[in-house]
Amino acid sequence: MAHSDKGTYDSYAQDEFDNPPAGPMGVHRGNRSFGARYTPLIIVLILAAVAAILFWSIYSGEAAKIFNGRSDHAATSTQTAQTTPADAAATDASSSATPSESESATPSESATPAQSASPSESPSESPSESPSESPTDVVNYNTGVTVINGTGISGYAAQETSKLNTAGFTSVTPSNPNGAIMPAQSEVQYQTEADRATAEQVAATLGIATVTQVEGLGSPVVVMLIQ
Structure with a gap:
């Protein structure tokens, strides 16, 4: 049986698939460069190395040492920065003291034994001390006081006697002249030196x-009392 009826490529009518457009069809990727292909791998390796270092430092305690060293350095820097100008000036002044200044203080200290020679000075100072209050300087409010009225004013002696009683005198007696020699003006008289302070107070x-x-x-x- 002849197969004359079998179609061949040329026996079919051509359509749009038989005449494709010129050039490549569809999406095609070009050849990538070396860097583009291996960059992800390099990044993964770096991250893996960093993770390994961190794990080792934490496990072995090296990270704590590093952080402690940094904190100590920061504290030292802070203390240095807080040093005031006054402290620096005091330090400079103490360090710049010359030998002559330190030597000049020594003679003044050696003069102490000469100043402490008290045996020769103590006898001369003893007489200069003020003596205790003598009996002549003491007011005796119990001493007898007589008030003589030479004014001619009745009751004037009693009036002055009352003033002395109010002041604390306890033995005051008013009286009249009765032939006593009267002075030219009022005055207070006393017999002995022991009565002088009392007379002055009266x-x-x-x-x-x-x-x-x-x-x-x-x-x-x-x-x-004279008028």
Whole structure:
């Protein structure tokens, strides 16, 4: 049986698939460069190396040593930065002290034994000390005081006596002249030196300016009131 009816390529009508356009069809990748092909691999290797170093440093304690060293260095730097100009100046002044300055202080210290020679000075200083208060400087408010009224004003002696009693005197007696020699002005008289302080206090209380020592008085202190 003849196969004359079998079609051949030329026996079919041509369509759009028999005449494809010129040039490549579809998506085609060109040849990549060496860097583009191996860059991901290099990055993976680097990250793996960094991870291995971190793991080793943490496991062996090297990371803690590094961080502690940095913290100590930071603390030292902070202390150095906090040093004030005044401290620096004081340090410079102490370090720049010359030998002559340190030697000049020695003679002043050696003068101490000469200044401490107290045996020769103590006898001369003893007389200069103020003596204790003597009996003549003590006011005796119990001393007998007689107030003689030579003014001619009735009751004036009693009035001045009351002033002395108020001031603390306890033995005051008002009286009249009765032939006593009266001075030219009011005054306070006392017999002995022991009564002088008391007489001065009486005069100050009554506002009398004159205080006189007179022997043979009938009382240790006598007030002569003259108008």
